[in-house]
Amino acid sequence: MPTKLPAAQARMYHNVFVCKHCKTKIRAESRKILEGKIRCRKCLHKAFRPVRRK
Numbered sequence: 817m818p819t820k821l822p823a824a825q826a827r828m829y830h831n832v833f834v835c836k837h838c839k840t841k842i843r844a845e846s847r848k849i850l851e852g853k854i855r856c857r858k859c860l861h862k863a864f865r866p867v868r869r870k
């Protein structure tokens with residue numbers, strides 16, 4: 817169940833990405849994700865998707 821407060825949701829999901837490989841959540845600027853500067857701290861993969869889905 818998502819939080820009803822928009823501010824809380826923004827804080828929880830803004831700039832948060834999920835590793836496509838091991839599903840670890842990473843907080844980083846989307847620009848850095850796109851530039852490939854962020855690697856998953858667990859599996860070191862560089863494939864991420866935004867955490868916000870619905």
Ligand SMILES: [Zn+2]
Pocket residue numbers: 835836837838839840856857858859860861
């Ligand atoms: Zn990973």
